[in-house]
Amino acid sequence: MQFGSDNQTGASLQVLEKLVQANNGFTHGYGDDEWCQQAEKDLEIFFGCPLKVYFVATGTAANSLAISCIMDPWEIILCHHQAHIYQDESTAPEFFTGGGRITPVSRNAGKITVGHLENYFRHMGNEPPHTPRTAALSITQTSEAGQVYTPRELAGLCSFSHDHEMDVHMDGARFATAVASLDCSPADITWKSGVDVLSLGATKCGALAAEAVVFFKPEIAETFVHRRKRSGHLVSKGRLFGAQFVGWLKNDHWLELARHANGQARRLVEKLARFSAITLQWPCAANELFLTMPAKLSTLLHDKGAEFYEWPHHGLPAGVELSEDEVFVRLVTSFVTSDEHIDQFCELINEFFTTGVK
């Protein structure tokens, strides 16, 4: 009953097999090897366009390195109040940018909207060099609230941003589940919508540790190799990343994994729907459920071995206040979530409500 995070699994079998296969023989170090070259080609096919691609081990590294390429230390990047880069990556954005600023603009919303950006620009001061210039926007796809931006929404945000001379970064830690949810192409929600640089995460959806920073606008990638090296993110045996991506991309393996995760989330939603004391706080669009439930139920489930996290209240929709005996939690499904886990979990909940074990 692991619904804690999609990082609690190992790699998928196909990804692991490629890793084992790549282990053989000599290659050049630092990413100058045939596995990385193959992965780069595969990613160009994946996105349907020429790319600059660089691999790193963590989402935090991918995000922060990407961001540091599109803003100066005296500039601001906008993001959602719940953005991973703002809430869960320590002060990595500030570190990598040399002291740039990250400013949230979308409190209590499921996604950033153009309205949020307009509101920001309406109220802020504009007296450089006293006030820092706003240089970039970071969007998370799938969003922090488990929502999915449509191509149209993204095009609106990117267009507004470009009009204001801001570059657009997408945190795609759960990019695959967004594509699976939208039934679109990777291109549709990236460069075709105006995204300039993407952190493409394979780790949460089938890899062991494999993230790609994908530049759709090559001129902003110029300093990347220096930034990656001096932050210690240039791995010497680069095949580690190349092999994982080759395995992840082959025969739309990533999509199959993402569809499974999303499907299991929907299954969970459907089975929880009949419990009126459990409220889905955001519609489930991909592989995450954000729920309020009785605190005693949460305790019972944890006692019985279920894994999931209480979630900070900044993740609640506007106006929602919890009663004292309620908790706000997140459930995450993954490419390995089985029907049995879901059934067992729901059975425990059923028992709780029917037997009155409160």
Place this chain on the structure above:
Amino acid sequence: MQFGSDNQTGASLQVLEKLVQANNGFTHGYGDDEWCQQAEKDLEIFFGCPLKVYFVATGTAANSLAISCIMDPWEIILCHHQAHIYQDESTAPEFFTGGGRITPVSRNAGKITVGHLENYFRHMGNEPPHTPRTAALSITQTSEAGQVYTPRELAGLCSFSHDHEMDVHMDGARFATAVASLDCSPADITWKSGVDVLSLGATKCGALAAEAVVFFKPEIAETFVHRRKRSGHLVSKGRLFGAQFVGWLKNDHWLELARHANGQARRLVEKLARFSAITLQWPCAANELFLTMPAKLSTLLHDKGAEFYEWPHHGLPAGVELSEDEVFVRLVTSFVTSDEHIDQFCELINEFFTTGVK
């Protein structure tokens, strides 16, 4: 008719005289001179307690250096949404702290309240090292909206902060006008209320360029001399600052200057009260007025040579929306503001409304 800023004047005569006097003779460099030593003693009398004091040329340097002593690069300092350190000092706090974060908590309020802090802690995540720890609070006295924190309010904020293991910084760029307004002692609104480190600004109230970083808790000052040196803020001919502070403090000169500035602000408030189309958006507590007025009036006043600035809308009280033909402006009085300037300014306004020159 200069109401633009209290930094548009030179030094007061008494401050200038000391500077000229201090120019003579040999002294050691880097603050190891009799003028700085005298200023330090005078400041201990001013505050009525032992101190660690260091001088710098700008408020931004004073604030950022002070802040860098009370937080680590992976920590957060809270402040008001309109705080000078957040809105008007570029990304200096991020630079000096090595990439720490500054988080505003008081949108559309005249001052920070304990309620704002409680609300912040209620909603934020708390999973170190993923979420940055909240390490400090910065309060501006006189506040960004021209309001003055009472000793009781400060004690409440400091007590809450210390209970949460946060140190408290006060940005005292307009500290003198706050003391004048409250008719209290400097001690009452600093260490007696729990403030740990103060940026004491003389520049805006009579000096030419003289700011003191005053540590009431000596252990947090340990790294200061290194931080000041490597940021280029250790002036070689230190008498420049020592002399100004000696002049500023002598015979309560600072208080006399602050009282004049505050008195002229009140005079301006009284004379503007009769114009119903001009609305004071915050009560005037010290030497700043925040007003809405007809845009055409603002244009006329500027055309006639009046100096004042339009103010960003984040400085408006909650719920206030401007109509299209209104502007939000700030008027600042200083130690040199004359009755004539005020009368002339109000006369122009009177003409505008009576002659219908719109």
Place this chain on the structure above:
Amino acid sequence: MQFGSDNQTGASLQVLEKLVQANNGFTHGYGDDEWCQQAEKDLEIFFGCPLKVYFVATGTAANSLAISCIMDPWEIILCHHQAHIYQDESTAPEFFTGGGRITPVSRNAGKITVGHLENYFRHMGNEPPHTPRTAALSITQTSEAGQVYTPRELAGLCSFSHDHEMDVHMDGARFATAVASLDCSPADITWKSGVDVLSLGATKCGALAAEAVVFFKPEIAETFVHRRKRSGHLVSKGRLFGAQFVGWLKNDHWLELARHANGQARRLVEKLARFSAITLQWPCAANELFLTMPAKLSTLLHDKGAEFYEWPHHGLPAGVELSEDEVFVRLVTSFVTSDEHIDQFCELINEFFTTGVK
């Protein structure tokens, strides 16, 4: 004939097997898993003392994070002129320390000596805060010139350093080959000699990407978790590192691999000895050979498929000057270097000299 670097191989079979084994099942993320816990226990046995251990993916990350824990941004760390942290890791030390300084003290020597340190302190200025304080020493074991520090030499360097209030870091990217060369225990050349923090590299000697930062003095580790997180080096699926170290340490696997590498280096030395135009510039103590050879020979070997690098001239011993038709090169052996590769390589050299193909 791969003598380019010990990072051109994959993982050893035993390491790979553990990685595959660890891939199964759910674990907590971020290093809170049984593999990391096992690896930590194994490392305590390896070193024979209690430890604070943290895992990262690269040597640059391990070194820079370790260093950032033992110096402030206004301080200096000393190292060898050829140190990897000085010559080959971009400005990572400066980045991670927030702008600290790295100062080399051992030009044209195979190892740092106490004499180098004494000479440094004799000539430098000492006027804080104007002159930065010297806070730390970094030693590389096996050294940059392929030399090995004896326990006695290390004890001398550490003792001198501690007397000068400097902490000691050891860059152990090739730590295993040093232990194999000295036939000592890991403890003998670390904490028993006075080393405070070690970057223990498994990658170059059998792992795929696995480095441990090992603190022998726990109080200097206090900020590590924050530094690792905000630099993007906290991997979510931590088993990646735990499993590799478990495999690497089991049944002295690391020692077996290191002994093979060293043995093959000795074999190479012996076979090259008869070529008088090839000069070993430093005695071969572990798994690296630093040679001068005719430029035409180097070209021929490369043309025939041999892999090795020309080496920067700062790596030459004092007084050695190359003639125009000579090159300075490095040959590295590894845990997979076969007799056949060595024989084939030497056969080509033999042909060069005997057939006069110049």
Place this chain on the structure above:
Amino acid sequence: MQFGSDNQTGASLQVLEKLVQANNGFTHGYGDDEWCQQAEKDLEIFFGCPLKVYFVATGTAANSLAISCIMDPWEIILCHHQAHIYQDESTAPEFFTGGGRITPVSRNAGKITVGHLENYFRHMGNEPPHTPRTAALSITQTSEAGQVYTPRELAGLCSFSHDHEMDVHMDGARFATAVASLDCSPADITWKSGVDVLSLGATKCGALAAEAVVFFKPEIAETFVHRRKRSGHLVSKGRLFGAQFVGWLKNDHWLELARHANGQARRLVEKLARFSAITLQWPCAANELFLTMPAKLSTLLHDKGAEFYEWPHHGLPAGVELSEDEVFVRLVTSFVTSDEHIDQFCELINEFFTTGVK
């Protein structure tokens, strides 16, 4: 008998008068005032070319800000081993550049030579992004050893630098004494020789706190205003600097002051020449003397009230070793050094040697 430093005086009378004069009336803040505008025009005349000029309070700020405009954080700036930016400004260069590196190339020499640069490039590695790129050179005029670079020497250094895609910074803390010594124009030893950006110091030669960063190549100045603001070096009452420079430049006042300082240094040299136990270690070219003398004499002079500093041994010429009863000291003359001070100082020395008071 003050020979400690040229920062132990106040401002010259003419500079002070302008400061007092500038104190009157309203001006805009932050350098947008008539005094700064006048100073900028005067500097364009001084250098005989169009310029970008910015004022700050300290030499450290001027140097570090200038340097940060010509190198990236993953790059290197070369300088003399004794350079003020390397020896006396803490780690300011690293701080302002966001962690760039400063590498000295001229041990035990009076000035940097092209040979030093050639030697550096011959030995260093060149494998970006592993090895940091060398991006800039900093020259100090008057040099750290009191030497003066001729226009021809500068042209050689700048030409070599530009050929290697390095920009050239000049630390002109004692620029005026160099011009006085060479009897050339300011242009001759700056832009006409190829210098790209100059820190022009007035403080050590007649001002109280006034340094100008002068860009001869405008495109490298683009980020300066942001860097100055976020480092706290944008002074609000900018007339402080403008007025000092206007006073300093008027009627070649700076040159008169510099000539006096240099003349008194020569006078001191001449009077010391007859004491065989005192050795001038570098020829005196401007206003500094670097001497070895008996330790007992140094003690006596200090006891009698003379001010001067012992100097770190890295400042000695190559091959010079002190005997145990000798000390290495620096004597500095300034625009206020009087004949009486010199005579009194030399009289004490004479007594020491003649009366045998040892």
